[in-house]
Structures are given as C-alpha cells and as structure tokens.
Amino acid sequence: MPLKFTKMHGAGNDFLIAESAGEERDWERIAEEICHRNLGVGADGLMLILPSERADFRMRLFNADGSEAEVSGNGVRCLVKYAVERMDVKPKDGRVTIEAVHDVLEAEVTLESGVVTRSRLSMGPPHFTPSEVPVRTEMSAPVLDMEIDVDGEAIAVSCVSMGNPHAVQFIEMEVDDYP
Template structure:
C-alpha cells in the first residue's frame, strides 16, 4: 500500500488515498504509526470521496482510535489531496468533510506547491455536554478542578470538534511533568470521551508557549485544535488579544479569534517522504 508522510509544525501523519479500499484502518494506524517498527507518526489520515465537500478526511490516532479532527492534520491533508490530484479546490479554498463537520482550508502556495494554510476551525463549544465534561454548570467551564494524586489542577474545558482541557501555569512549560500527568487527565472520570490536555503559559498578550498531551497519542510536537482551545480559553479570561502566536515544541502556530464566532488557525504543512507498506 502506497503512503506518504507529512508534518505540520512537527505533528506528523501518514497519508493514504483510501478511495475504493476497505480494511481495518484502526489496526493499520497502530502498526504504521509505531515509531520503532513502523513508519512512525502521530496519526493515520485517509483521503476519501465526499458527496458534501471537495474531499473527505478520516483520522486515526496512533493507538488505533478514530478522532474527529486535527488542525495540523487537515493542513497536511489539504496539501496531500491537492498536490496529488485527489481533490481540486475552488480558487485557494478546499472544503473538507471531517468527523467534526465541514472545514474550509485556505491554501498558501509557492507556485504549484502548497506550503501551509489557514483553517476555518469553526466556533468553539463550551456546553459541558458538548465538550464533553461530566459537570453540571453554566458554560464556559474555565476553572474546573481536576483532582490527581491529592492535587488539584485547574483547567478550562473547550471543544474544537474534539475535547480539550487547558491548564495555565506561570512557570516553565518545559519543566511541567506532562508525560506523567497527561495520561491521568486524559482518562480522568470527568471526561467521558477522554480529553486532550494542554499546559500553557501566557508570555504577553500576543504570545503563548505550550505543550500538549493528545488523546490516543501521547505528547506531540504540536496540536492545532489544542492551540485553538488554549487561545480561546486565554481570550475568554482577558489574557490575550485577538491574534496570538502559540509556540509549541515543533513550531509556531498563529491563531485569530475576536472573542466570538469562528477560530482561524494558520500554520505550515510539509512533505517528508513516500513509501510502500507491506500488506
């Protein structure tokens, strides 16, 4: 099976033209994403035909579970779909059917090459049942105590088509014990669909540094929907302005959200290599 590898700010994916192919995609994702004996990636993305948009995207995490959406992944997907001829955009806009609904990706190009994109990520959702988070209170939930091993970690709960819990700190993000705490928060009973867990520090009104523990993956170099959730949470608390750069281990993403309406995410998309996976 032919595949290609791409990354968006270090968040890497295996891309497959899956039109007309039927197989156990979850099992393939777990095998091909394995970093020691597989191709190595944070997720597997499939390109499929769509009756509602230009093309359909399915995303499987590296543990084989299916996810709704990835902000970095959809940029990689758009580059793959357009440059291989799977889908033709309208001008610079590619409409992508995802598990979180239709997403519009505005391509950035250098000649025939797609170098990045701005993604209309849609509006954030705050109702506890939409995140979901197992509390009964009025939205938004911006200061929820999550108890872990006798300590409480305060999080803001946001859905960007997938669930996020954002924890703000004033200390060094790199020193935060994310790999130890991340799986505990991901599987916490407060989050019935599990959760993506972000730790973030606001540097000033236009800059944030962050790390993400992704549901079904582990710590990643970047998380597009996570960056959206961080900026939305910070904006609601009056900590940032409308346009914010989020620096993650793999690179910088730019977010625009004026406090209501849709969130716009801008970042790079890069090709790595193609290969053949033995069937």
C-alpha cells in the same frame, strides 16, 4: 494488502496520510499498529483521503490508539497540502473544502509555484458543553479552571472541543519555562 502512505508534520503533530477509494479495512487496528512509536512508523494518527460528493475530498482520522476522531486542525492542514500537491486538487478562489464527520471545512491556501506554503483552516465554533467535549464533570458549561491530578499535583484546566477534546491550561510564563 499493502498501504501506501506519506508521513507529514504540522505544528508539532505528525500524521500518516493515505489515499482510499472507500474500501473497508480494519482501519482502527491498522492505525494502532502503524502509529505505534516503537513497533510501527510512529505518528499521532492515520488520516485517510476519500472521494466526496460535498467537498474537494472527504477525510477520516484515526488516533494512534485506533479510535476514530472527528477532526484535527493540524492534520487537516497536512491533508490539504498533500491533496493539492500530490492529488492535483485545485483550490477554487484560494480555498479547498474538506468533508469531515459533521461539517464541510474550508481551508484558505497560499500557493507558490504549485507548492502549498501556507494554509489556514476555519474549524467552526468551539464546543464547551461537557457532553460535547466530552468530559465527565459536575460543572456546567463552560468548563473553566477544572482541577485535575497530574502526577500528584492539582492543576486547573479549561475543557474545549474543536473536533477532538482538549484540556487547556493558561499559564503566565514562557512555555519553555513551564515545568
């Protein structure tokens, strides 16, 4: 069965957005194949928009490796733009609600002539506990300045989850000057 999708970009990430009525398909395999940068369309993930009884719509996110993730801030902003402009989702008081794995998220939307020109997403509180990120470490929460090996060089990262695990490195130089 063919899959209709739209490719969207948000703040350096790209996603394939597809509407789904909730049909069961092998989404993990589909995401892995279609998101492959050389053999597929290429994307950071496949995002599904589904019906919801708790929000304007429900989302599912599959990373490029086929694993299912909880949420992506950049991806949700793409979903909101798609839903408002293509599915006729009407913001209520300038807001759209999205049912994610564990929460209902709220996006503040700015419209100009029916086009979403800006969206801001409330992601809720960050998670710093190693089991919530998740990250394997002997450190207790928060995981700050944990040394990891990158190409033979030790760098210090802080670990946090906003729905997907992140390793953040604080630097005191311009990003463009970073090696």
